[in-house]
Amino acid sequence: xxxxxxxxxxxxxxxxxxxxxxxxxxxxxxxxxxxxxxxxxxxxxxxxxxxxxxxxxxxxxxxxxxxxxxxxxxxxxxxxxxxxxxxxxxxxxxxxxxxxxxxxxxxxxxxxxxxxxxxxxxxxxxxxxxxxxxxxxxxxxxxxxxxxxxxxxxxxxxxxxxxxxxxxxxxxxxxxxxxxxxxxxxxxxxxxxxxxxxxxxxxxxxxxxxxxxxxxxxxxxxxxxxxxxxxxxxxxxxxxxxxxxxxxxxxxxxxxxxxxxxxxxxxxxxxxxxxxxxxxxxxxxxxxxxxxxxxxxxxxxxxxxxxxxxxxxxxxxxxxxxxxxxxx
Numbered sequence: 001x002x003x004x005x006x007x008x009x010x011x012x013x014x015x016x017x018x019x020x021x022x023x024x025x026x027x028x029x030x031x032x033x034x035x036x037x038x039x040x041x042x043x044x045x046x047x048x049x050x051x052x053x054x055x056x057x058x059x060x061x062x063x064x065x066x067x068x069x070x071x072x073x074x075x076x077x078x079x080x081x082x083x084x085x086x087x088x089x090x091x092x093x094x095x096x097x098x099x100x101x102x103x104x105x106x107x108x109x110x111x112x113x114x115x116x117x118x119x120x121x122x123x124x125x126x127x128x129x130x131x132x133x134x135x136x137x138x139x140x141x142x143x144x145x146x147x148x149x150x151x152x153x154x155x156x157x158x159x160x161x162x163x164x165x166x167x168x169x170x171x172x173x174x175x176x177x178x179x180x181x182x183x184x185x186x187x188x189x190x191x192x193x194x195x196x197x198x199x200x201x202x203x204x205x206x207x208x209x210x211x212x213x214x215x216x217x218x219x220x221x222x223x224x225x226x227x228x229x230x231x232x233x234x235x236x237x238x239x240x241x242x243x244x245x246x247x248x249x250x251x252x253x254x255x256x257x258x259x260x261x262x263x264x265x266x267x268x269x270x271x272x273x274x275x276x277x278x279x280x281x282x283x284x285x286x287x288x289x290x291x292x293x294x295x296x297x298x299x300x301x302x303x304x305x306x307x308x309x310x311x312x313x314x315x316x317x318x319x320x321x322x323x324x325x326x327x328x
Contacts (some may be wrong), residue, residue, distance in 0.1 A: 026162065026305075027055075028062065029060075029091070030061075030062050030263055030303075031052075032265030033265045033293070034294075036068060036072065036297075041296065041299060045299055046088070047299070047321050048301055049089055052091070053088075053089065053090045060094055061093050062096075063093065064263065064264060064266075065097050065099075065101060065172070066100040067086075067101055068101070073110060074111045079118075091137060092134075093135035094133050094141070094157065095127075096168040099175075099215065102122050103172055103174060106179075116180070116183065130145050130146075131143060139159065140159070142158050143156065143157050153194075156169060156190060156194045160207075162208075162306060163207050164211065164308055166212075167210075168213045169213070170214070171191050171214045171242070172215050174240060191245065195248055198210060198212065199255070199256060202258075203256070209258045209260070210258065211260075211263060212263065216239060217264040217266035217290075218246060218275075219239070220239050220267055221235040225282065250277075250279070257287075258313060259287050259314055260289070261291060262288070262290050263290075263291050264291070264292050265293055268294070268296060270293060270300075270302065272291045299321060299327075300319060300324060301321070302318060302319065
């Protein structure tokens, strides 16, 4: 398989953000699609923050986007209140935007804003220094905006630990036609380029594993293709707008020797499964795994253990926040 040498050279020139020796396992927190509904669920989310902070040895927190419901306010004040809430995490806070965070801000209930103006505001708020995360203890990351070809994408970042390569991709599920289709296509162009660059870096490092995090779940409905196609012919197709991503995930995963994880939010269902099939052969892409985090109304998180020396590299553990169990 082609190794995308130009992208690899870009990563070599920049150098790794974090690259300690392999062989040491570590953990991080994965969450998203919370809190929804104005102030109603904020105490629940504060309990989640306390739970994460109290766990100890959490390297970073990844929020898979949708910091609020689509009908929640998109005002400057409300969005700042969300940003300030997330600064309660002691570990570095990594965020990839969801549709509720800017795309749906044109809804009357959300304030009737321009979606692209809200995206610009979001980028300035959540990514004040693109080369590092926020949170009480920020960490260095490499933003895609360091590439002049994608200078606006401060939200797409990559970093490394234990030789494992991590990246975020700004991709969203959309329920209406984009305001400007060319902007949507450029967002996908950026995500594909960043995905390929991530794998190029992983090949260069001979990395034991790759994890990509994004808001959108490309497979809203998944299952054994033969049965699923018989029950619902269109259900095997990727979610709207994700058609171009699917073959890239197939190609890059098949060309990589280690485990590949796509960590998503979007449909609010905690699950760990294998939904990726090679359309050319109909075979499961065995080394590819999807993990989806909890989402509203459930306010819990997923603890991801990364062991670079283990065959699976990644393992996933549901962390039920005691204060939020059986709550309305």
